[in-house]
Amino acid sequence: MRLLLLFSLSLFLTSFYSQKVTLSGSVKDKTNGEDLIGVNVLVKELPGTGAASNVYGFYSVSLDPGTYTIIYRFVGYQTIEETITLNEDMVKNMELAPESAVLEEFNVNAEKDDENITSNEISTIKFNPKEIETIPVLFGEKDVLKTVTLLPGVKTAGEGNSGFFVRGGGADQNLILLDEAPVYNASHLLGFFSVFNSDALKDINLIKGGMPAQYGGRVSSVMDIKMKEGNSKGLSMTGGIGTISSKLTIEAPIVKDKGSFLISGRRTYADIFLRFAPDTSIRDSRLYFYDLNLKANYNISDKDRIFLSGYFGRDNFSFGDSFGFDWGNATGTIRWNHIYNNKLFSNTSVIFSDYKYRLNIGAAGFAFGSNIRDWNFKQDFQWFANDKHNVKFLA
Template identity: 60%
Template sequence: MTKKLCLMLLCLATMTQYAYAQNYTLKGRVKDAANGEDLIGAAVVVEGVSGKGATTNTYGFYSLTLAKGTYQISIQYIGYQSVIKEVVLDKDVSLDIELREETESLEEVVVSAEAANANVTKTEMSVAKISPKDVETVPVLFGEKDIIKMVQLLPGVKTSGEGGSGFSVRGGGLDQNLILLDEAPVYNASHLLGFFSVFNSDAIKDVTLYKGGMPAEYGGRASSVMDVIMKDGNAKRFGASGGIGLISSKLTLEAPIVKDKGSFIVSGRRTYADLFLKLSSNEDLKNTTLYFYDLNLKANYQITDRDRIYVSGYFGRDNFGFDDEFGFSWGNATGTLRWNHIFNDRLFGNTSLIYSDYDYAFDIGADEEKFTLESGIKDWNLKQDFSYFLNSNNTIKFGANVIRHNFVPGKISTGSESSFAAEDIDEQYAVEGALYVQNEQKVGLRWSFTYGLRYSLFDYMGAGEAYEIDDDGVVTSTQAYGNWESIQFYNGLEPRASAKYLLNEKSSLKVAYNRNYQYMHLLSNSTSGSPTDRWVPSSNNVKPQIADQVAAGYFRNFKDNMFEFSAEVYYKEMQNLIDYRTGADLVFNSSVETELVYGSGKAYGLELLLKKTQGKFTGWLSYTLSRSLREFDDIDDGKIFPSRQDRIHDLSVTAIYAFHPKWTASANFVFYTGDAVTFPSGKYESAGRQVPYYTERNGYRFPNYHRMDLGLTWTVKKTEKFESSWNFSVYNAYGRENPYIINFEENEDTGQTEAVQFALFKAIPSISYNFRF
């Protein structure tokens, strides 16, 4: 019996080895033929074999395992000419492909619509991908192209306010969005008090927003992930692009380090409102400082066929000051060092060392009477990711990372004659880590699944003091901790799963579930966020936020993928949410946790999106019907109330019409119901002063918001080596006075209290000139 069993096992092993020997791996990279940039998400399709194919990863790499034979391999990417290559698989093959844009001619090309239905065929849902090309003609405030303003036009995404670059996703808070720039977190993504984002479109290659169904590799935020990837630089030849606008100018330079092996890019942008202020006859305005700048740097080099390194960085800062009376300064600095290594035909690895630094400073007075408050957060992150292409039906991703957080709540410096006392709040430290594994699996021709598990941990530690507080927010005891001594440890499992059922090649049904832990929290009294908002870690008093979300959707394409339609519903529950007590003091408070209260929330909604992607007339219509509610024992006696992100109806329409080879017109229309807000319900007199009386939290609404933006782009010249254009736009074209602030003031004639509305913008025209060579 034993001999028979051994013989059977030997035969099975031999058959397995023989079967495996008949399978070979096709791998390589897909790049842009014009500049050598890696193409993310390009489709590698096996012609005539249903369900067989692969998609390139963030670095343009793909791997596909097939049985021995001869195949027609089609490489496709939207906006580019598809290429078909015949591949003989009698051994492992490496095949790098360069694709050209559709406007150029190329032999051996098949233009295929296969990749255009990726929204139907892919398992992922609640995901939006944005190319910088998408924002070139869309009208925006001051004519400054801004990817975040494009994101705000998508269903499920709400703006933080008039012209603001902050956003909330599916009822979450501003701090529940993880914003990554080449893997580095950006803690404040706004310039000029929120009217612009830190992302210079000329330096950006790809943007992906995950509203739900997040891959297991991402974590740390409860609502969304926005993954922004910088350009690598032109590996073929020197190139330059730039633009001159009414309030800012920018310049980008890129060139090979060694042709087809390495490249670099340098991109800078600066506003010059302060230069115009110096021409003013008003002495106060002459001494006013008002500008921002940002600088993007990146370089990469292919050391061997299997090894490639990347170095990238971002540096940006805002400065605002009024004479010698007061001033703001805030900025971000990030750095990423990455090493790509292909271990074998199936295993791809990426090792990253990441640095992020966000800080702000607030000044009052000057010289000996100067008072300065500084705050910020610094991170060091070591991250390892692997992709294992098991076979044509399974792709496994796994990895780990560890982050060292350093929170700087507040440092005060004063002049010799300042009336303020110099005192610092103790810095806070924490270590955050994670392990994850995920599999993308195809089952038959109709089913596909993505499922994984993420384990996250957070250790709040010394050196420093921790205090205990009671239910009324009173400190009851304090305890000192030494360096690296654990004060409070949290951890949890975060399951992620999504499934797709292909009804036919034109439509599909999808479902997704994910759980997210968030260990860091933003304290703010404003609805749109400000530079002085303060990040705090989970501690012995502050628990991590937990969000569970389930979503389902129907996806359908029409007329050969000319039209894309999707309808998604979602439901989200959130635990351990943070809010502030009425009258809380959050700025420079050494025991800020005494000002906080904790509760739960839920959000649910319907999202509709209709896009036209082909032809002279393109655009999309986005509509969201949603609610976002909160429940806190210490607010409104535990009654459910709307969150600040609660906006019931949200509609946006974007239209782009290329009516002439050199002329393109565009328009946006935005409408949404008024945001929830806390207004005084009355007033009373105390010590001879009128004091507002507040009842329910967020019990009132701003008036409904709507506006229309118009744009016109004139392409003056476009050749293979040079391109120039003028962009004309009008923000809020019909001058709608949408309220930015509503104050309650006493009427001088009647003595009655009345609401006074302040509108930030009426119609704002802008003009800019852009070039590229």
């Protein structure tokens, strides 16, 4: 009944704005086909009018019929200006090319007095995983959670602990999501590293207060992390050999410009060197962790796209046959994006998360284990009513 009322409201308001025409579409990276989040789509003739692409790269702008100059602008990418005549609804998909330039001069402008009122994202910090590369890290391992603790209002939970406190909240009061799936234990190697391989990540969003309703309400903070979709233009490989671990990421198209996949793995190898120890008990010990990130997407049609993503990671520590413990996370997300029309966008998700912990004391014959497993179904809509109203609702 609720869903029927929402659709009825949508049809009524759409008819109310029927005198306007709509420009909509998606924005991608020209080099690898990744969706670009937060691209500004501006109307040159109408200052203050425009839209921003959502987390799937979709945008929608409603205007009076006429001729306009549309500006597509995103930091680190070439700005595109196109003059178009809008007499009816139009779908325009764009690809922006990365750009690096030397700035000759720049202006520093202060925010308006009412900026904190007009903005709909309160206490939200967004940053790109590429920014992590410039920050010195322990043993050369780039770490998302360690970088987050450098932000204002965020404090580390202590040395050897990947948890963090946000404005006085507890470490267990933070919701950490990876492609919408909750991660219950985000630490590796007793807390020295996090479970997030930065080579597989695309977008990181930390909300420190006023959490939006779609997250279900949280006491302290929400960290929403999105994985890359994979390169839909061609095969690409990146990797590295570090002091603690080595990693390899492979991206390639399933069908060029229609679908792609990503495989990213990371593993430590301290246990390999233990095999050369003279003591037998040490030689038989295990000391390692691994991560495996998988993601694939495919455009079924111009209005339908499916995503399949998963994460698998585990820590394994044991001292011969006398003592050992291990833990790990497994997540999976299936998503379906559908564009009903040039104003209504939907996302349907089936989410799985599993966390397991096990402790063995061989000498005493004692074993203990626990796990958390849950399934979630989520249906959310995003309605671009006009250039000043963007409505999100869940069913």
